[in-house]
Amino acid sequence: MAEIMPHWLTKQADLAPDKTAIELNDGTLYTFRDLKEASQSFARKLKQLGVKQGSNIGLLSANHVDMVIAIHAVSYIGAVSVLLNTRLTRSELNFQLTDAGVSLVIGQHGFGPVDTDFCAFSDVWNLPESPATLQTEIDLDDPFTIIYTSGTTGFPKGVIHTYGNHWWSAAGSMLNLGLKKTDKWLAALPLFHVSGLSILLRSVIYGIPVYLLEVYEKEAVHKAIMERGVTIASVVTVMLKDLVGCLGEKRYPETFRCMLLGGGPAPKALLEEAKLRHIPVFQSYGLTETASQIVTLSPADALQKLGSSGKPLFPAQLKIEQQEDGIGEIFVKGPMVTNGYYNNAEANEKSFSNGWLATGDLGFTDAEGFLYVADRRKDLIISGGENIYPTEIESILSAMDGIDEAGVVGKDDEKWGQIPVAFVAVNDPSITRESIWEFSAQHLAGYKLPKEIHFMDKLPRNASNKLVRSKLLNDKHE
Amino acid sequence: MAEIMPHWLTKQADLAPDKTAIELNDGTLYTFRDLKEASQSFARKLKQLGVKQGSNIGLLSANHVDMVIAIHAVSYIGAVSVLLNTRLTRSELNFQLTDAGVSLVIGQHGFGPVDTDFCAFSDVWNLPESPATLQTEIDLDDPFTIIYTSGTTGFPKGVIHTYGNHWWSAAGSMLNLGLKKTDKWLAALPLFHVSGLSILLRSVIYGIPVYLLEVYEKEAVHKAIMERGVTIASVVTVMLKDLVGCLGEKRYPETFRCMLLGGGPAPKALLEEAKLRHIPVFQSYGLTETASQIVTLSPADALQKLGSSGKPLFPAQLKIEQQEDGIGEIFVKGPMVTNGYYNNAEANEKSFSNGWLATGDLGFTDAEGFLYVADRRKDLIISGGENIYPTEIESILSAMDGIDEAGVVGKDDEKWGQIPVAFVAVNDPSITRESIWEFSAQHLAGYKLPKEIHFMDKLPRNASNKLVRSKLLNDKHE
Numbered sequence: 017m018a019e020i021m022p023h024w025l026t027k028q029a030d031l032a033p034d035k036t037a038i039e040l041n042d043g044t045l046y047t048f049r050d051l052k053e054a055s056q057s058f059a060r061k062l063k064q065l066g067v068k069q070g071s072n073i074g075l076l077s078a079n080h081v082d083m084v085i086a087i088h089a090v091s092y093i094g095a096v097s098v099l100l101n102t103r104l105t106r107s108e109l110n111f112q113l114t115d116a117g118v119s120l121v122i123g124q125h126g127f128g129p130v131d132t133d134f135c136a137f138s139d140v141w142n143l144p145e146s147p148a149t150l151q152t153e154i155d156l157d158d159p160f161t162i163i164y165t166s167g168t169t170g171f172p173k174g175v176i177h178t179y180g181n182h183w184w185s186a187a188g189s190m191l192n193l194g195l196k197k198t199d200k201w202l203a204a205l206p207l208f209h210v211s212g213l214s215i216l217l218r219s220v221i222y223g224i225p226v227y228l229l230e231v232y233e234k235e236a237v238h239k240a241i242m243e244r245g246v247t248i249a250s251v252v253t254v255m256l257k258d259l260v261g262c263l264g265e266k267r268y269p270e271t272f273r274c275m276l277l278g279g280g281p282a283p284k285a286l287l288e289e290a291k292l293r294h295i296p297v298f299q300s301y302g303l304t305e306t307a308s309q310i311v312t313l314s315p316a317d318a319l320q321k322l323g324s325s326g327k328p329l330f331p332a333q334l335k336i337e338q339q340e341d342g343i344g345e346i347f348v349k350g351p352m353v354t355n356g357y358y359n360n361a362e363a364n365e366k367s368f369s370n371g372w373l374a375t376g377d378l379g380f381t382d383a384e385g386f387l388y389v390a391d392r393r394k395d396l397i398i399s400g401g402e403n404i405y406p407t408e409i410e411s412i413l414s415a416m417d418g419i420d421e422a423g424v425v426g427k428d429d430e431k432w433g434q435i436p437v438a439f440v441a442v443n444d445p446s447i448t449r450e451s452i453w454e455f456s457a458q459h460l461a462g463y464k465l466p467k468e469i470h471f472m473d474k475l476p477r478n479a480s481n482k483l484v485r486s487k488l489l490n491d492k493h494e
Numbered sequence: 495m496a497e498i499m500p501h502w503l504t505k506q507a508d509l510a511p512d513k514t515a516i517e518l519n520d521g522t523l524y525t526f527r528d529l530k531e532a533s534q535s536f537a538r539k540l541k542q543l544g545v546k547q548g549s550n551i552g553l554l555s556a557n558h559v560d561m562v563i564a565i566h567a568v569s570y571i572g573a574v575s576v577l578l579n580t581r582l583t584r585s586e587l588n589f590q591l592t593d594a595g596v597s598l599v600i601g602q603h604g605f606g607p608v609d610t611d612f613c614a615f616s617d618v619w620n621l622p623e624s625p626a627t628l629q630t631e632i633d634l635d636d637p638f639t640i641i642y643t644s645g646t647t648g649f650p651k652g653v654i655h656t657y658g659n660h661w662w663s664a665a666g667s668m669l670n671l672g673l674k675k676t677d678k679w680l681a682a683l684p685l686f687h688v689s690g691l692s693i694l695l696r697s698v699i700y701g702i703p704v705y706l707l708e709v710y711e712k713e714a715v716h717k718a719i720m721e722r723g724v725t726i727a728s729v730v731t732v733m734l735k736d737l738v739g740c741l742g743e744k745r746y747p748e749t750f751r752c753m754l755l756g757g758g759p760a761p762k763a764l765l766e767e768a769k770l771r772h773i774p775v776f777q778s779y780g781l782t783e784t785a786s787q788i789v790t791l792s793p794a795d796a797l798q799k800l801g802s803s804g805k806p807l808f809p810a811q812l813k814i815e816q817q818e819d820g821i822g823e824i825f826v827k828g829p830m831v832t833n834g835y836y837n838n839a840e841a842n843e844k845s846f847s848n849g850w851l852a853t854g855d856l857g858f859t860d861a862e863g864f865l866y867v868a869d870r871r872k873d874l875i876i877s878g879g880e881n882i883y884p885t886e887i888e889s890i891l892s893a894m895d896g897i898d899e900a901g902v903v904g905k906d907d908e909k910w911g912q913i914p915v916a917f918v919a920v921n922d923p924s925i926t927r928e929s930i931w932e933f934s935a936q937h938l939a940g941y942k943l944p945k946e947i948h949f950m951d952k953l954p955r956n957a958s959n960k961l962v963r964s965k966l967l968n969d970k971h972e
Binding site: 385 | 498502508510668669672675699700
């Protein structure tokens with residue numbers, strides 16, 4: 017049966033009108049009442065642009081309170097936000113807009129242009145309010161957002177998130193991490209990715225503030241944790257590495273209780289360093305399709321199971337389709353998992369079976385059911401019949417003194433099929449290919465040793481600061 | 495869309511196998527793994543008795559770990575537990591068993607007899623296990639339990655609780671109270687009432703222990719809070735009064751964070767006394783139909799809004815159908831509210847409209863949306879055209895030194911239609927009708943003064959220790 021309930025923001029504004037919903041880095045605060053009123057006003061203005069229940073509306077913005085307001089405003093109309101990555105090219109944006117049937121894009125002034133009508137947030141604010149009625153209730157089965165994700169092959173696919181997907185994701189996280197009424201969740205990840213978006217929804221469901229950073233700066237994140245009462249922060253590996261550097265010999269306040277680490281496998285050495293510095297890192301695993309984390313370490317297991325992503329959140333399920341060496345493709349199921357891609361029967365057919373989503377990621381579970389993620393299946397290197405997991409080599413290289421970051425990909429090879437090729441950014445000019453080989457040979461079997469090593473100033477990363485392995489071979493310049 | 499998920503107990507046993515699920519007063523502990531294994535074993539034995547998916551199974555037991563196991567076992571078969579009040583007469587039990595189409599009752603040895611097949615828990619344990627497969631998943635739309643409730647008129651009605659009703663109830667409570675992994679919830683209320691049952695389900699969903707008392711004894715509850723790490727306790731008014739007495743000049747440990755008070759309006763004087771003694775009382779309002787509390791004070795508001803039951807839990811809704819004096823009937827809506835009574839179209843027609851449940855209770859909300867519950871509508875006294883709320887008079891009488899408890903009902907009267915009649919239990923022999931009238935006259939308008947005052951040793955209470963006003967006029971003996 018479809019579950020009907022009050023609009024979440026309205027409900028939270030009823031429960032805790034004076035509580036902070038959004039805190040900006042400059043100290044500006046928005047209460048849940050403020051946020052509701054601004055969002056409803058924005059919705060009435062959007063109505064003047066012809067936005068209707070069921071419309072797909074493009075949203076093109078960096079992190080900004082107007083983006084938060086716009087997301088809630090679109091939902092007050094019963095329309096669906098198509099969240100656009102601000103780093104995309106015009107043609108990439110146009111593909112998504114056409115695919116999702118978007119006829120209007122709203123966003124921060126200066127973004128675009130796109131081939132679709134664009135209206136800046138500031139121009140929306142200048143419109144008069146329509147007297148239209150807004151949605152007072154939501155149906156968990158209704159779509160809330162669409163976010164495009166690049167598949168292993170072909171064009172990006174639009175992941176539809178229902179209100180229910182977001183609800184169950186928030187509930188699962190709460191059951192894992194617990195909930196304190198004094199919690200404050202830091203959002204330094206882009207809101208157009210589900211990792212950032214999900215923080216906004218937890219805020220509205222839990223009744224806790226989001227500490228919203230408009231751009232990621234490591235010092236700002238460090239200060240927010242040290243001085244601004246942040247209790248939980250969502251980060252990816254490179255951010256954790258930055259933060260370890262900022263922390264130095266200091267310690268985070270006792271009230272900081274969770275560094276939620278996503279965005280792919282993390283080097284073991286970094287996790288050990290974080291543990292030494294008493295940083296409460298909880299590794300997690302998730303995809304756009306799972307509305308953010310779906311497997312996360314629990315507070316009880318975080319220290320004992322270093323390197324694991326934990327167990328599937330309540331009430332998600334996980335299975336591994338075993339391959340010969342124990343590693344296999346990760347499948348997940350649960351009410352936080354999308355029901356499918358927008359208007360893409362072929363991808364849906366390929367990815368879903370009996371409610372199980374084939375993630376395209378590889379991993380294994382230990383005897384107690386803890387997940388260890390190896391790699392994207394497409395990144396697996398098969399060399400002379402042996403499976404080589406780039407993450408394993410990256411983890412070793414990253415642990416070497418003087419190496420800042422490392423990426424490994426497979427390169428076609430006549431003799432072996434593929435060979436592993438490494439890319440490193442170093443902070444010590446004395447490091448040579450030979451010294452790296454020497455170090456690696458102490459830890460890796462011969463067939464896993466990178467056959468080429470390339471030096472780069474910086475490895476290619478996406479808007480979430482995740483390593484983009486597919487760009488390594490093209491981006492290299494020495 | 496129906497939400498499918500792993501069986502909750504199986505899921506929790508996967509997440510936290512070694513964590514305590516049940517703690518008994520004698521120190522016996524059951525982990526989630528123990529509880530799952532015992533419940534699955536019991537389920538395989540029950541199968542030998544012909545229990546099938548979809549069967550309604552009677553459960554007749556006082557609080558006991560076997561009852562917890564039986565409830566989970568029945569759900570592992572996909573059957574439905576009809577929870578029976580152990581205080582009922584044989585004919586009352588037979589009515590419910592016939593109404594719910596129950597062909598087998600299981601329970602503690604010595605309960606019964608009933609006109610239906612009865613099998614004691616101990617006899618079930620002695621059966622061999624059937625090799626039958628058990629449910630691995632649940633559907634939130636499926637029924638889990640049926641609990642009979644007495645309506646304002648006519649025969650008891652069977653309230654069907656789906657898994658979803660219980661889930662949303664647990665989620666709403668968690669969003670209000672927060673969740674700590676160190677929480678331990680005391681169950682001293684009967685498990686055959688939804689107030690007790692809901693504690694079991696929160697345990698399995700949250701992954702926290704239930705401290706299960708087999709019988710209510712005030713010293714045992716006091717000790718559990720003082721010495722056994724209980725952090726949350728569900729109580730009714732008379733228990734709170736007992737506990738205030740036990741506490742004396744001592745204070746509860748800081749870790750005890752919530753005394754969840756249900757079971758009807760509480761005397762203001764008692765709430766004030768509890769506040770003075772730093773007892774974290776959170777008043778709440780709920781019915782069997784709402785799968786326990788649906789309106790509860792929040793930690794932030796508990797001290798400021800003494801006497802209020804709070805705001806509707808996320809994501810429930812509340813409305814009052816106003817009458818002339820601002821007080822009206824309370825209506826509630828939300829996914830924790832039952833979809834209806836078992837096999838009772840007439841009652842369903844009468845109680846539900848567009849998803850709203852008419853509670854039969856009277857109350858009002860203040861300007862900020864906080865609910866104040868006045869009385870059951872059936873208990874309203876109309877005297878000479880004036881509305882008189884028994885709770886108001888009871889609250890005044892209870893505040894008088896020497897009065898232990900007070901109950902007020904309307905009695906038919908030729909001149910006034912009805913008159914208020916009071917029943918009191920006193921601990922001071924010097925108290926007279928005259929002294930009570932004198933005290934009351936300082937606080938109550940003349941038409942509200944009880945026209946008769948009767949002394950009783952003890953007021954009639956049900957299994958949940960709630961005052962049963964309907965029995966006052968019959969039970970009186972002086």
